[in-house]
Amino acid sequence: MYAALHKQLESMVKEASVDDVMKVLMASRKFEMQELWATCSHLVARSGLSADLLAKHLPIDVVAKIEEIRAKSPLAAAATNAPRSPFQLTHHYLPINAASSAADRDNKIRRMRRALDAADIELVKLMVMGEGLDLDDALAVHYAVQHCNRDVVKALLELGAADVNSRAGPTGKTALHLAAEMVSPDMVSVLLDHHADPNARTLDGVTPLDVLRSLTSEFLFKGAGQEIAAAMAAGEARKGDNGRASPSAMYFPNGGFA
Secondary structure, eight states: OHHHHHHHHHHHHHTSOHHHHHHHHHHHHHTTOHHHHHHHHHHHHHTOOOHHHHHTTSOHHHHHHHHHHHHTOHHHHHHHHSOOOTTOOOOTTSOOGGGSOHHHHHHHHHHHHHHHHTTOHHHHHHHHHHHOOOTTTTTHHHHHHHHSOHHHHHHHHHTSOSOTTOOBTTTTBOHHHHHHHHTOHHHHHHHHHTTOOTTOOOTTOOOHHHHHHTOOOHHHHHTHHHHHHHHHHHHHHTTTOTTOOOHHHHHOTTSSOO
16 A cells, blocks of 8 residues: 555656655655655756755755765766756756646746745746746736735846746737836836836837826826836936946936935
């Protein structure tokens, strides 16, 4: 019976995400399930995640064991020595890209959104590196702008795995379009700091500046909307200035609202 249970658990972890495998790894260690521990530790070793990243989620002695497994594997050693992008996919035991089902994709996006809601950028990074999560396909920046705070958006963009000017929806809005619709100086500022284009056009030809100019409410247009529109226009006019300050400092010299 124990052998059958182990076989079932082993089959499940081979299809699980890398963060879930690490959870099972720690559970198997706690309950002294040696065979399951061996399976999970080898799967984590094959994931390609760096020791530094693993150390943020696992005890040091466990990381050392995983590194020992890698050191004994000629294939892992070769992969470690080969130059690669920080976000190159190395998680070989998961179904990814075209092989992933629609349900798998939707599940990844739900988990990514929960991670963003909890400001867990490290988990998002794990999903990108270990599971091949495409942040643009998942509309990660759009979601974070609408549902999270400035710090989460900043940390997400600093992963370097998302295009700040990616499009979403039937009209092709960028995250800056959404920030303009929200009339949010904080969101506009952090997006501009990461090279969002204030003149990006939707399929209807609308730019984030146009969005702000269309706010006819006296309160919005004469207040935050007018200030952000002027700031983005000033930033566009200064594109050729190589000695300028950071975008947010240039666009918002007084810190946002007047």
